[in-house]
Amino acid sequence: MSGRLVTVHLFRLERVLAVERLPTRPGPAVPRPGTPAFLVTPGEGPVREPHVMFLARGRRCHGAPPGARVFGGTHVAARLGDPADRDRYEVADVLVAPDVLVAPGGLVDPGVPAGVAAGDVSDVLDRYPGCEVAVGGRAHGCLAGLRDGGLVTITGAVGEDTWPTLCGSFLYGWQAARMPLDGLGTASVIVGRYTGSSTGLPGTLEAAGRARFEPVRRLLQDVGGSST
Numbered sequence: 001m002s003g004r005l006v007t008v009h010l011f012r013l014e015r016v017l018a019v020e021r022l023p024t025r026p027g028p029a030v031p032r033p034g035t036p037a038f039l040v041t042p043g044e045g046p047v048r049e050p051h052v053m054f055l056a057r058g059r060r061c062h063g064a065p066p067g068a069r070v071f072g073g074t075h076v077a078a079r080l081g082d083p084a085d086r087d088r089y090e091v092a093d094v095l096v097a098p099d100v101l102v103a104p105g106g107l108v109d110p111g112v113p114a115g116v117a118a119g120d121v122s123d124v125l126d127r128y129p130g131c132e133v134a135v136g137g138r139a140h141g142c143l144a145g146l147r148d149g150g151l152v153t154i155t156g157a158v159g160e161d162t163w164p165t166l167c168g169s170f171l172y173g174w175q176a177a178r179m180p181l182d183g184l185g186t187a188s189v190i191v192g193r194y195t196g197s198s199t200g201l202p203g204t205l206e207a208a209g210r211a212r213f214e215p216v217r218r219l220l221q222d223v224g225g226s227s228t
Contacts, residue, residue, distance in 0.1 A: 004057060004076075004077070005057070005074050005075070005076060006055055006056070006057065006074065006075055006076070006077050006094075006169045007055070007056045007057070007072065007073070007074045008053060008054070008055060008071065008072065008073050008074070008075070008169065008172070008173030008176065008177070009053065009054040009056060009069060009071075009072050010051060010052075010053045010069065010070050010071040010072070010173060010174075010177045010179075011051065011052050011053075011054075011066055011067045011068065011069050011070065012049055012050075012051055012067050012068050012070050013049065013050040013051065013052060013066050013067045014066070014067035014068055015066050015067060016066075017039065017052060017066045017203075017204075017205055018203075018204045018205065019039065019190065019192075019204070019205045019207050020204055020205070020206050020207065021206075021207050034193030034194050034195040034206065035054045035055065035056050035193060035194045035195075035196075036054070036055045036162075036166055036191075036192075036193055036194075037052055037053065037054050037055070037191070037192055037193060037194040037205055038052065038053045038055075038170050038189055038190070038191055038211075039051075039052045039189070039190040039191075039192075039205055039207075040052070040053070040184070040187050040188070040189050041187060041188040041189075041190075042183060042186070042187050043186035043187050043188065044186045045180070045182055045183045045185065045186045045187070046180040046182060046183045047179070047180060047183030047184075047187055051070075051179070052066060052067075052194070052205070053170060053173055053174070054194055055166060055169050055170065055173070066203075070177060071173070071176065071177035071178075073173065073176050073177075075093035075094060075132075075169070075172055075173075075176075076088055076091055076092045076093050076094070077092060077093070077094040077095075077096070077165050077168060077169050078092040078094070078095055078096070079095075079096045079097075079165065080095055080096065080097045080124070081097070089128060090128065090130060091130060092128070092130070092131055093130070093131065093132050093133070093172055094131070094132065094133045094134075094135070094165065094168035094169055094172050095124055095128060095131045095133075095134050095135070095168075096134075096135045096136075096137075096164045096165050096168055097120065097121070097124055097134065097135070097136045097137075120136060121134040121135070121136050121143060121144065121145030121151075122134075122145050124145070125145055125147060131147070132146070132147045132172055132175070133145070133146055133147070133168045133171050133172045133175075134168075135164045135165070135167055135168040135171075136164070137163075137164050141153065141154045141155035141156060141211075142154040142163070142164045142167050142168075144167060144168060144171055146171070146175070150181065150215060151215070151216050152171060152181070152184075152213055152214065152215050152216070153213075153214045153216060154167050154211060154212065154213055154214075155211070155212045155214075156189075156191070156209055156210055156211035156212055166191070167211070167213075171213070181215050182215055184213035184214075184215065185213065185214055185215055187213075188210065189210060189211045189212065189213060190205070190207050190209075190210055190211075191207070191208055191209055191210065191211050192205050192206045192207040192208045192209075193205070193206050193208070194206075
């Protein structure tokens, strides 16, 4: 999905969604059919009902949806350092920097878990004012900086080369839908691919793994200025 329009479809589940574990195959990864999807099951907090988000390349969501659509919107995602995406940096809503974790001057927010530096993701947001979510890869997940100065750590491995981009688009869509960010901290998030049904019945989500989205304190330096 890098460098292309990504359409978010967020549904509130009203019917049972079949979830199957993705079979493990030896050898190189084989591209799978279906649409990348995030199934969010609430725990404690402000999210009260299960939701599923699809990240499609087209504007339509193929197959019978599992409930009522509560949000739909399109955005641009691009990877910094990818020559094919260079012309999209200024218009991208989501920017992914493959190796982001060196904070200028060693500045690290004490409210962020040990080993996580936030400087570079805030630099990306400062440099590209049209960007709403900046994501950096790290050893065991991703780090996302948000336009409002928020920070989200993301852990989990689902075997997707585009994992940081998927996480950025998910967070962009979650916020654009005005869903509570704090609710992700206690929710169960299953990541996989949704295959729609042509029979009028809900499709199937092939689960590739679980992810944990943990909102943490705002950065010491707010985007676009210094804190006092």
